[in-house]
Amino acid sequence: MLLRFCILACLFTSSAIASDASHIDQVLNSAKLQGSGKLTWWGLHVYDASFYRGASSNSSEFALDLRYQKSFSGNAIANRTIEEMKKLGVPEAQAQSWGKQLATFLPNVEPGQNITAIYAPKQGTTFYFEGKPLAQIAGAEFPKAFFGIWLDPKTSAPKLREQLLGQSCPPPLFQESCN
Template sequence: MKKLSRITLIFILLAHCGISSIGYAREPGYIDQILNTAKLQGSGRLTWWGLHIYDANFYRAGSFNSPEFALHLQYHKSLSGLAIANRSAEEMSKLGVPETQAQSWGKQLATFLPNVEPGQSLTAIYNPKQGTTFYFDGKPLAQIAGADFSKAFFGIWLDSKTTAPKLREQLLGQYCPPPLLEETCKQ
C-alpha cells in the first residue's frame, strides 16, 4: 500500500507541476478542421516577471512547410481585451511597424478582443487567401484581411526580432517559420 501511495503521489505532483505534456499538445478540434489536419510544430509558455501568462501552441496545416498556420493561446491570467490589443500594438511597433499603423491595428483589435479569464483561449489562424481569423474559445470573433497585418501580428511571436526569443524557439522547434515572415531558412 505504501508503494502505491508513493507512485500515486509522484504522478499527482508531476501532473500538477505541468511536467506531463500529453494533454498540452492536443489541438482543439476546430483548429484541426480549419487547417485540414493540423500538426503541432511547437509549444511554449509566456511568463512575465515570474507570472505564468499563457501557454502557446503553434500549428501548421498538413506539413511544417505549409503557409497556413494557427497560434493558440491558453490563458492563465485574467486580462482585458483592451490590454491585449494595446500590448499587441506595442509589440508590433517594436518589430518596426510604423507607430501610426500599429496603433490603428491595435484599435481594430480592441473592437473585438474579449476579456479573458484563466482557462479561456484566443486563437489566430492564418490563411493566405483570407488573412487572419480570430477565435475565442473556438468561436469565430473577427477576420482581418491582408498579409501586412498578419505578418505584423504573428511576428509578435515568430519574427526573429520578437521580444520573447525563448518562446519563439519553442514554437518553431526545429522547423522554419511560415513563408509569411519571409525569413530564409534551411531545414
C-alpha cells in the same frame, strides 16, 4: 517591456494540456502541432502558446493558440499588441489602426480561456475565442506584424519563439534562411 509583452502574449495563449483544437484542424486540414511553450514574467505563468501548421511543413497556413493563465481585458490585449508591433518596426499610425480594430472584438479573458489566431493567405487572419469565431482581418501585412510578435527573429520573447518553431522553419510569411 516584459509586462507589455506578457499582456499581449496572454492574448493568444494555449496549453500543452489537450484543448479542443477542432477549429484549428478544420481550417488547416489536419493541423500539426509544431511547437509550444509558456510565457512567464517575474516567475508568473502568463500563458501557454501552441503553434500549428497545415499538414505540409511548408504550408503557408498556420495558427497560434494562446491559453491564458491570468485575467486580461480585451483593451489591454489590444494595447499590448500595438506596442509589440511597433517594436518590430510597424509604423505608429498602422499599429494604432490595427489596435483599434482588435479592441472592437477582443474579449476579456480569464485563466484557462484561449484565443486563437489562424492565418490563411486567401482569407487573412481569423480570431477565435474558446473555439468560436470572433472576427477576421484581411490583408497580407497584418499577419506579418501580428504573428511577428511571436515568430519574427526580433521578437521580445526569443526563447518562446524557439519553443514554438521547434526544429522547423517558420512559415513562408517569415522565411529567413532556413535549411
